[in-house]
Every structure is written in structure tokens, then in C-alpha cells.
Amino acid sequence: MTQQEVIRAACVGQPFREVAGDGFSLGGFVWQHAEPDPQRAVVIINAATSVRCRFYSRFADYLYAHGFDVLTYDYRGIGESRPTSLRGFAASWSDWGAVDFEAMLGRARREFAGQPIDVVGHSFGGCALALAPTATQVRRVVTMGAQFAYWRDYALGQRLQLLAKWHVAMPLLTRLYGYFPGKRLGWMEDTPAGVVRDWTTRTHRYELRPSGQGLGRLPAGGGKAAILAISLTDDPFGTVAAIERLLGYFEQSRRVHLRISPREIGEREVGHFAFFHSRFEARLWPIALGWLRQGEVSTEAPGTLIQAPL
Template sequence: MNAIKIDTPLEYSIAVTEFLSDNPNANCVIIASATGVKQNYYQNFSKFLSKNNYSVFTFDYGGIGDSKLQPLSKFSTTASNWAQNDFESVVKYVKNKTPNSKLFIITHSIGGQLIGLVPSNNLFDGVIMVASQSGSWIHWKGFDRLKMQFLWYAIIPSLTKIFNYLPSSHFTRMEDLPKGMAIEWAKWCKKPNYHFDCIENAKEHYDKINCSIKSYSIDNDFYATVSAIDWIASKFKKSEVSRIHLKAEEFGVKDIGHFGFFRSQFKDTIWPIFLEDLKRFQSQ
């Protein structure tokens, strides 16, 4: 395990952790975190993959974890920057380091939304999307829909105005978020077509991805409904997309939820499923 910092065009650095395989012919995996989730959450999963002949790279988006280099009230970035600057810089770093390796992406939540906006996404050789979804409130029903609308229309605008960042750690499992990121994210989530209604040429950016994609959902995931996951999966028009819905009881537990996939308790059940996906990508 090797922790480094890489420079980016926006002149802030991104913290990257390398889990390099002992196999000199190992292919590479980049893990794109969920919103406000530190890269170390994926550490045990990354070690699992590295022991199975993949070199893994995790990173913190700007303002999160080890990429938080100053108080968030004084730091400026956006959700688009997380894709076009942060994620893109990691892709370029990995491809420069291992130009002859295949590059696979594993996304969690927002990571699967951002891949379509990464300028070098045509370099991806396979993608596993885990609970990656649209954030638009239209994919929730009843009282849950009202809670999502209250978040996007009231909580985020009010708190970011007061604190100059989003103190999300006080009411969610997420780390605090940079103001610009939270405001742009909320803007996307107010739109029926999410960031496709906000970002010019979003469709063309998504169409650059031309590889196999596996998209996973799970029961009882408040943050990623089946409808929301189906929607984002349908936007990769040039890719062969497989949708897989898992049930917690298949793995001997009552609940897995939005954050459970990468917990070590599933190293013998869910993690091997992802590993087999990577092996199939590799053989294509």
C-alpha cells in the first residue's frame, strides 16, 4: 500500500492510494468512491483485489479525506470538477504508470454518475457500477420523495449559505462537502434528467464509453432505488450493460444497504462476484 499525491490542472492535489499486485502483468482497477466517502473505506476490498492479481488505485475527491488540504469554507470545487479534474487526473496517472495494462473501473454511488463525464473514459476496459444511480427526486415515492426534495431544495441551499460548505457529517454518513460541489449536485438532483439537463453534451460524453458494464442494485437501499439505478444504467448507449439486482437474504443477512457491499463480512460472498466480473472483462 502506497499513499501519494498527484497534481491536477485545477492546482489542487488529489490523494491516491496504490495497492500494487505482486504480479508484474496485473491489470488495473480504479475505485471511484461514493459522495463524501473516504477512500480508506475501500481499503480491505482493494487488498482483496490486489491479492487476486489486480493493481488497485483509490482516491479522495477534492475536499474529502486526504484531499482536504484546507478548511472547506475556503476551498472551491464542483461535482463536475470531481469528474473532469480529479477522476480524470487519476485515470491519466494510472495509464501513464501502466500503459500496457487494461483499466477497469469500480464505482460506488456518485462514482457511476461521474464516469460519463471523465474526458478519458474511452480508455475504460470494463466497469462495475455498485449502487450507482440518478439522484433526481423523481425516482423516490411518497414520504421518501418529500425527504429528497427537502434535501435538494431547502437543506443544501440553506446550510451552504450559512457555513460556506455542507456540514453533511452532522446528519448523514457522508463527510462534509465543498460548497460548490453540494450546490451543483443539488442542481442536478432537482432535474428529471439529472445532470443530462445541466451539462452540455452529456450524452456525447457518455457515448465515449464502449465496454462491458455490470450495474448492481440491492434491496432496501434508500439512497439508490432500483428506478434510479436503471435510469443511469440506461444512459450508456454504446456499452453492453448488464443489470443485476441482489437480495440480502441470498448472502445470509437481513440488510446490506447502500454502503454494505464493500464491508469485509462479504469478502467470501459478494467480493468474489465482482472478482469474476473483472476476470470476464479481462478475457474480452
């Protein structure tokens, strides 16, 4: 076994609880090296909407084996942070970013004092970055398919199908049950009603969604963090328009958009979720690793670099 394989075999994410600023207890897992190192970054992984943090464990193993400390966590209402009942449970996308992700930033500063803080954001997890007040302290960011579900940005060939599923069926079922019963449908995890309201509001601006009222432009904007936005050409959510709509909020950041076709890595499809599957460890994960280490995209990386929005 190589040294990295030995490190990974010995690593298991350790559970933790973190109390957010409003008193809500969040659950997550930490991969932490025995000795502190001010040169070692700690990476916080922000999940997609209603995807459990356990989904990212193999990717966290990979980052840990390559020298990072890593935090994964579940937003309130999901997985390790789910209350006894979701019926009537108050939670929104803005809560997930401004309170829950903010709590993880606080934990990173406390438990990994003096270390740089990096972020990996999947789907909504990239938007969460812009909502946390102290995200201005983040050094580097990698996002995957990051957007906030404006329906007109969905891939043209699937737009009506996705509109019917996520913007018609989902809110109707949420109204019936008091939360979205996604798990029994096999769509995703059960989801708080407030998050569904944010997701299904058909507006092109985040601040016009229910929990975004009064925000104006997203307040933190991720500060001046260097952002690599990765998208796949077969991701019906992460179209060029959707990715760049979110990137437009990060006005002070250096932004790079890498657009990858599955064919360029010998695959027929990757979509919105498979980037984090371990079969892409050798073909896609090094792109994220290189950015987190050096803030650059290797000239050998697949895909096309797209000019970031002004």
C-alpha cells in the same frame, strides 16, 4: 494461511499525490504488485459522494489479493484531497469526474503502462466514469448503487424523508456555513458547496445540473466498456429507476443490471453502503471479482438480471 491471505497481510496501500490537469493536488493510495504484467488490470475505485477513499481499503485489499493493482483516491475537497478550508472552495460533481477521475486515468496509464484499466464506481462514482474524456479506454466497470440523486427515483416509502434531508436541509446548511458540515452531523464528510448544488438540483437529467450545463449527453459515456450495475433492493437511492437512468447514458456499452435482495444472501439489510463491508467478502465481492476478470456474471450469483435500458 492461504496464498491470498499471505498476500493481503503483506499489503498496505501506499499513499501518493497526483496533480490534476488544473494543478490541484489529489491524494490517494495504491496497491501495486512488484512486477509489472500486461495481463494484469489496474482497478480505479471511484468513491460515492463525500465518502473517503479509505472506506474502500478492505475491498482494495481483496482485489489486490486476487491479482489486480488498485488505485483509490479522494475527490477534491474530501479526505486526502481536502484543502485547509472548504468555505469558498470551488468544486463540483463535474470537476470530480472530468478533472479528478481523469487525473487517475492518466496516472494509471503512466504508472501501469500497457495494463488494462478497470473501474469500480460507488454511487456518484459510476456517474464520474461518464465525465472523464479518456474513460473511453476503460475495459470493464462494476458499479454499486450508481445514480445521480434524482429525487423522484428515491424509494417511494422514504422519498419525502430523503427529499427533506438532502434537498432541503443540506442546501440550507450549506448556504449558512459556505460548505456542508456533514461530518459534525454524522451524515458524511464535509462537502464543497458546488457539489451540494449539483446534488440537490431537482432535475432528471445530469446535464441540467449547475456544473453540467452545456454538456448535452455525457461526452465520454464510458466508451464501450462492459458495465455490471449492481443494486440492492433495500437501497433507497439505488432503485431500478435510478440505476437505469444512469445506465441510459452509456449507450455504446454492454450493460448488465444485477438486482439483489438482502434475503438472497441471508441478510435483513445491506442498503447503499454495506456492499463494501468486509462481512460480504464471501457473498458479494466475488460477483464484482468475476466481472472484472471475465466480464460475466456467474450463474451461481444471487439476484436477478434485469434487461438494460435501450
